Amino acid sequence: MMNDKNSQKIVDIIQNYARLHSLFVLAYGTGCGAIEIPPTMTSRYDAERFGIRGAATPRQADVLLITGYLTTKTLKRVIRVYEQMQDPKYVIGFGSCTINGGMYWDSYNTIKVLDKYLPVDVYINGCMPRPEAVIAGFVKLQSLIREGKAEGAKLYKDNLEQYRENQKKVIPNWVMPEYNW
Amino acid sequence: MVGSPVLFIAIPLLAAFIIPLLGMIWKESVRILPGLVLVYLLTLSINLLGYVLDNGPIIEIIAGWTPPWGINLVFSAFSGFLVTLMLFLGLLVWIYSYRFKRNVDFEPAKKYFILLMMLITGSVGIVLTGDIFNQFVFIEIVGISAYALTAFYTGRDSAEASFKYLIMGSLSAGFLLLAIVILYSQLGTLNMADIARNIHTVKPVYKITALIFFIVGLGIEAEMFPLNGWAPDVYSQAPGPVGAAFAGIVVKSGVYAIIRIVYTIFDIEGAFDFLVIIGLITLLFAETAAIKQIRMKRMLAYSSIGQMGLVLVAFGIGTEAGVFAALFLMFNHAIIKSLLFYAGSYLVFNSKEKYINDVSGLGKSMPITSFLFALGAFAIVGLPPFAGFWSKLYFLIAAADSGMIMIIALILIVSIVEIVYYFRVVNKIYFSKKEAHVVPQRPTFNALFSMIVLGLIVIIIGFFPDLITGILHDASRDLMDKTDYINNVLSITH
Amino acid sequence: MEEIKSKIIERIKANFSDAKNKSYPGDRIDFSVNKETIPSILFYLKDEMGFKHLSHITCVDWLEENEFEVIFIIWSPLEKLKVFVRTRLDRDNPVMDNIDVIWRQAHTYEREMREMFGIQFNGLEAPQDFLLEDWEGMPPMRRDFDTEGYAAETFFERPGREDAKDVREILTERSGEIVPDFAKKYSR
Amino acid sequence: MEMIHLILIIFLGGAVLTYFAGKVNDILRDALFILSILVPAILFFTNVNPESYIDLSIAGFNMKWGITHFGWIFSLIVLGLGVIVSFYAVSFMKGRDKVGSFYFNFILSIGAMLGILLSQDFVSFFIFWEIMTWSSYLMVVYNGNQVQKIGIKYFVFSAVGAYAMLMAIVITHSITGSFLITDLIAVFPQLSNQMHILIPILFLIGFGVKSAMMPLHVWAPGAYSNTPMAYTSVFSGALSKMGVYGMVLIMITLISHIPEGHWFREVIAWMGAFTAVLGTLWAVAQDDAKKLLAYSSVAQLGYIITGVAIGTELAMLSALFLSILHALFKGTLFMAVGAIEKQTGTSNFTEVSGLIRKMPWTFLASLMAIIALAGIPPLGGFVGKWMLYESLINSNHYILVIMIFFSSTAAFLYCYKFLFGFFLGQEEKEWAHVKEAPALMVVPMIILAAGTFILGAYPGLILSPIDAGMQAIGFEATQGHYWEMSVILNQWGDQVVLQPIVYAIFAIFLFFFLFLFFKSRKNTRYVTTKDISSSGEVPLEHENLTFSQNFFQPFLRAVEPVMRRQIDKYYNEFGRGLEAIFDFGRRIYTGNGQTYAIYVIIFVIILLFFKNNLFG
C-alpha cells in the first residue's frame, strides 16, 4: 500500500498539513531583528494561532529564523544549528541584511547573500520587518509547504559540496562534524 | 620430688657470684652459665609444679628452724606457677639478650648477667618466702639489681631514671620496714602464716596502719598508682630485655607480695575494695597517659602500668573467679608485654629518640618483628582469637558475677583508649611512609627465637586456652584457701 | 573644580616629568606621556589620586604620522573628574605594557585592540580569539585596511547592487567636505 | 570430625595457606583463595542441616554450634556474596600489592561471619564477631597512609560496640550462668526492669555500630569508601548484615518478651528512619562514588533497622528481604565502582564520564542494581519497600512512612547521580582507551544484578526461607502457602499480583524499545556526545561539557539547615574533650623524682587520713 503513489500522496498531504500548522521556530537572534520576535509571539500579533511556537533547541525545531545580519563568526554557528535540525526543515531569512547585506554591505566580516550559504525558503524584506511582515513570511512558508515547494533542505543536501565550498571560503578554520543526513 | 625450693634461690645467687670467676677462665661462660642455670631451674620448677599440683604444697624449712621461728619457703600451686612463669620469662630474657648489642663485650656482659641473676633470685625469693622480713630482704635485692640494670646504659638519662627508682625504692623500703616493725611489735613473729593466724588479735589501728605501710611499700614494685612514677623512666631507659624483665618478673613479684599480704596475712575486707579502687585509678591514669606518649617504650611502660592496675582490680574482686582472672591476666601480661618490649625495642632500635613515629613503614623491612609486634598489640587489647581475649573475658565475667557493672563499663572504656594507642602504632608500622633517617635493624637470631616463642604462645593459648586454665584454677584455689596455707606451714615439722 | 583640576595637574607634573598637559574645559584632564610611563602613571592615579575606575581604553590610528595613539580614560568617583592619558606608539612596532594588573577589565580592551589594531601588549594572556575568528592578515580597524575590497573579494554580492556608489562619496559630495588625498587613496 | 569444624578449619587454614602460597606462585594463590571460600560454601549448603547442633567446651565455657533456620538466611548472603565476590576479587586484585594479606583477611572475615551465624552461644559469637571486626579493619587500612584515621575510627567504634556487647554478655552470664543465646531469651522476661533496659541497649550499641545506625554510623562512610572495592561489596553487603542479624536475633526476641519493650522499639525505629533520611541526604552531597555508596549503605541499613524495630511479621519479612536485596544490589554497585576504578583509575564523578559505550555490561549491571535500590517496581527492591510501607502503615507509624518515603524519593537523586556521573554525559577523549572490565569481574556483577531481577519476579523464592527462619525465632507463620505462588498478601485484603505486573511491564517496555530502535535504525546513526546543540558552538575535544560539579546544589541549598549539623562534629568535640583529660593524665607523671617522692608521702597521708573509711 505504501508503495502506491496515490496513497503516498495522501500521506504527504496529511503530513504537510500537520507540518505547516505546527512550525517550531528556532529564532537565531543574530542581529537587531531578534527584537521583533517577542512582539510577534505576544498578544497583539499572536503568532501561536498559526501553530508557530518557539523551540529551544535545533533538534526540535522546524524553522530556522535568521534575524538579521550574519558575521562570518555567527555564520559558522548558524550553519551548525541548521545541520543539527532534523528533516523537514526550513530557513527564513529575515531583514535586508540576509538578502543583500543591507547597511553592512561593505563590512569586512558580514556576509551579504545568505542563500549562498544556506538554502533559504522565504526571505522577509525590510529593515527591520515588522511583525506583520514576519507573519506574512510565515504564511508564505506555509503555503510553500502546502504546495510541497519548501524543498530547501533537499536543495542543501543535493548541492552540499557547493554550499560547503562557499561556507569554507569565509570560514577558514572548519572544525565541524560531517553532515550526512 | 626432684628438688628443693631452696635451689631456686641458692643456684641463681651462686651463679651470680660464680659468673665473674668463671669469666676469668673462659669468657664465653659468662653468657652461657646463666642460661644453663635458668634451664635447669625451669625444668626443676616445672617438675615441682607438677608434683605440687598432685600432692599439695611443698614447705621447705631453712636452717632447721621450724615455723613460726625459722624462715620457710612455700612452693604451692600459686607461688609455683608464678615462679615457673618468672623463670620462663627469665630464660627468654637470657635467650633474647644472649647477643644483645651492648653486652657483646665481656665487661658489660658480665655485669649484665650478674645483675640479671640477682634480679631473678630476688623475684623468685619474694614469691617463695614465707617470712615477711625475708621478703623485705629479697625486695631489696631486686631493688638494687634493678637500679643497676636501669643504669646499664651509662648515660645521663639512664642515671636519672635509676636515681628516681632509687629514691622511690628507698622510700618504699622504709615504709615496708615500718610495717614489719609494727606487726612484729604487736605479734612478735615474722612468719606469714603465724601472723595470719593471729592477726585478729591485733588492734585495728595497728593492723590498718601496718597494711597501709605494706601497701605503700610494696605498691611501688607493683606499679600502683601514685607510686609508679619511676616506671616510665625506667622502662624507657633500661635495655629492651630489661624492660621485659621488669614487666614480666619484678612487677609480678611486687603484685604477688601485695596479694599475699592482703589475701593471706590480713583479714581486712576493705582491702579488697581498696585494691579495686586503686587498681581502677592506676588503670585510668596509666592509659590516659599512655595515649599521649610519643616515645615507644614510655607508651609500653604506661600500658604495662595499666595492665597491672587491671590485675589489681581483678584481685580486688576477691572471689576465686577474680583471682583466676587476675592470674590469667598476669600470665598474659607477662607473655604479651615481653613480646611487645622485645619487638618494640627492635623496631626503635636505631632511632635516636625512640619516637613512635620512627617505626613508620617498618612493616616492609622488618616483616617478622613487625608482625610479632602487631600480634602482641592485637593480643593485649583483647582481640580474639589471641590469648589476651580469654583473660579479659574471665575478668569481666568475674566482675559481672560480683555485680560490678559500672566498673566493667569503665574498664571497657579504658580498653578502647588502649586500642587507640596500640593500633596507632600498628598502623604506623604497616601503613605509613618510612621515615628516611631510620635504619631498620635485623633482629639477631636468638632475639627472634624468643619473640617467636612468645608469639606462638600467644596464638596457641588463644586457640586452646584449656592448656593453661587448669593450672590457673589450682593456683587460684590455693591462694583463696587461707587456712590451708596457715595449717600447711605451721604443721610442718622436721 | 578648577582648583582640584589644577592641583591634580600639578601633582602629576611634579611626579612625572614627561607628562604633558593639555587643558580642556569641564571635568576633563588630559595628559600625554611616553609609553614607558603608562603603568606608573596609571598606578599613581589609581592609588594616590582616587581615580578608581577605568572607563575605557581606545586607540586612534594616526596613519599620517605613522603612529597609534592609545588613550586610557579613567574616572574618579570622588572628584567627579575624568583623566585622559594618552600615549603614542610606533605604528610599525606597536608594543606596550599590559596593564590588566591594575584594572582587570583592561584585559578585554586590550584583547580587542590587539585584534583590531595589532597592538601587542606585553604579557597579555588570552586563551583564544576575542571578536574575530581565525583572522589572518591586516587587522581590520587599521585605516590602511581596504574594507570594501576585502568584502568584495570575500563575500558574494547580490546582483543589482554593483553600480551603487560609495556611501561616503555621496555624503562628502552632499556636505561639501574636502576629502584629503590619503583618504581618497583608500576609498574607491 | 563434625562438618562445622571442618568448614571453619578450611576457612582458617585456607586463609593461612593462601597467604603463604602468594610467596610461591600467584596462580596457586588465586586458586587457593577461591577454593577456600567455595569449598566451605558447598560443604555448608550440602552437608549442614539447620537446627542440628554440636556442643563443645573451650576454657570452661559451654559452646553450641549449629545453624538455625534464621541464620541460614544470612548464611545465604554471606556465602553467596562471598563466593561471587571472590571471583571478582581475583581479577580486581591482579597486579596490586599486599594481595596476600587481602586474601587472608577476606577469607577470614567470610569465615568469621559464618562463624557468627553458626554460634549459638555468646562466647563464640563474640570471638567470631571480633575476628570479623579486626579482619575487616585490616581491610579498611589496606590502602595505607591516608586512611589510618579512618581505620582507627572504624576500629574504635567497632570496639565500643563490641565492648558494649561484651558487657551485655557478661552481665547475662552473671544472671543466667550460661552463655547460650536460647537461655538468655528464655530467662529474659523474668529479669528486673533495670536489666530489661540495660541488656537490650548494650546489645543495641553493639549491633548498631556494625549496622551503621544513626549516631553510631560515622565510621561507615570512610571505612566503606576506602576499602578495596572487591571487599566493600562484602563489607557493605554482608558484614553490615551481621548487625542486623544480631539485632533481630537478640533484640527482637528479647523485646518481644517484655511488655514495656514498646517504647524501645519505637526509639530504634525512629533512629533507623533518621539514619535513612540523613544518610540519603549525605549520599546526595557526595562527589565520590565510593562515598556515595557508603552513605547510601547507611541509609539502606536505616530502612532495614526500621523494619526490624517495628517487628511485626510483615515488617520483619521486609527487613530481611531488604537485607538480602541490599547485599545483592550494593554488592553489584561496589563491584561496578571497583571495575570502573580499575579501568579508569578514579571513582570521582567529576573526573570520569560517558563510560556507557566503553563498559556496557558494567552499566547494565549498575542500572539493574540502581533500579532495585530505588525500589522501582520491576525489580526486587520494590517488593521489600512495599512490604515495609504496608507494615509501617499497618502498625500506625505514619510519620515513619513519610520519613522513609522521603528518604527513598531522595534516593533517586543519588541513584541518578551514580548512573549519570559514570556512564552518561560526555564521552571524553581522556577515557577513550577504557575497555570493559575483564569477564571475571563483569560476570559476578551480572549474576548479582540478575539476582535482583529474579527476586523481583519471584520474591517467593526467598520469602519462603525467610518465613521459615522467622518461625524459627518465634514469629507466626506468614500465610505460608502464598509464597509459592509469588503473591503478596496485603493485610487489608487487597492483592498485588506481582508476576503479571512484571510481565506486563516488560512486554510494554520491550515493545516500545523495539519500536523506537528498529523503526529508526536503518536511517539513524550514532553521533558522538560532542555533537550536541550548544547554541551552535562545536565543543572541541578538550572542552568537557559534562555537568558534574555541584550536581544537586539547588536541592542541597534547600536542605541546607539539616546538612549543617554533622554528627562527626559532636564526636570530634567529644574527642577533643577527652584529649584534654588525657593530657591531664600525662601531666601527673612529671618525670621529676621529687614530685614522685611527694606523691608517695601524700598517698601515705591520704591513706592514713581516710583509713577508717577505706578499711574500717
Added chain:
Amino acid sequence: MEPILYKVFGAVVTIILAFVVGMTYMGLSRKITARVQNRVGPPVYQNFLDALKLISKKTAIHHGIMQMMGPAFFMVTSIGSLMFIPVLNDGRFFSNLNFEGDLVFLLYLMVFGPLGMALGAGQTGNPNSAIGVTRGLSQMVGFEIPWVMALVALMIQYDTTSIVGLMEAQSASGTWLVFSSPFAFIAAVLAMLGMFRYSPFDIVGAPTELASGPVAENGGKYLFTMMSSNSIFAFVKLTLYVDLFLGGADNLIELLIKTFAIYLIPMLYGLVSPRYRTEQAVRYFWGWPLFFGFLAIMYAVVF
C-alpha cells in the same frame, strides 16, 4: 471472566482515550492561556498536529542506546500506571489488568518514568539536560512529601491502600473525600502544582534557561513519545485525583468534567506565576503543603 481479547481491547481503548484526552487538555490549556493573555491562541487540536508533525519528522541521529530507552521508559510508565488506575467507577470495560490499584505501587511506578527519561537525557551529553534532570528530581523530592502525606492520611482514614477501596468508601458514605478529608485534598492539590510542572514549577524545562532541559537533544519520534507519554501521564494523574478525592466518575462525561476541573487548578495557578528557583520550589512544598499534610494525618488519626 471476560475473554482476554475483550480485556486487551479495553486496555487499548483506555490508552487511546487517555492519549486523546490528555492531548486535548493540553490544547485547551494553550487555548485558555491565550485567551487569558487576550490572544486568539492555537486551535484546540493543535497538539495533535504537533504530534503528527513530530512523528513525521525524521530521526536521523541518536546519542546512544539510553536515549532511545529513556522515552520508552517514560511511555511504559505512563501506560503501566494507566493500567492500574480505575478509570470509571464500575470499570467493567476499563478494568484493564483487573487490578484493584495499590497506591504505594502506583507511587513507585510513577517515578520510574522520570528516572528513565533522566537516563535518556543523560546519555545525550547535553549539560542542559542534566541540569534539568537534577532540577526535576529535586522538585520531585519536594512535592512527593505532601503528596504522600495526603495519601497516607487517606489510607489511615479508610484503612485501605487500594484506590478501588477508597472509591468504594466514597460511594458508600455518599460524600467525596474532598469534603471528608479536606486537608488531604489541599495538600494533594498543592503537590499537584509541582507534579504538573506548570509555572511556577516549570523549572525542569525552563526553555529560556535550559533550552527545554531534559528533552534538549530529543526531536522527532523521541519528542513525540515523550509528549504523548506526558499527555497520558497527565490523564493518569487527573483520573487518580478524581478517583481519590472526587468520588470517581460514573460515565465518561462526568470523568471529563471532573478531570478538567482538577486540571484547571495547576493551569490557572501557573498563568499568574513567574518561575521559581529550584530551592524555592523545593522549600515551597515543604512549607504550607507539608503543614496541610500533617494536618491531614492528624485529622485522619483523630477522626
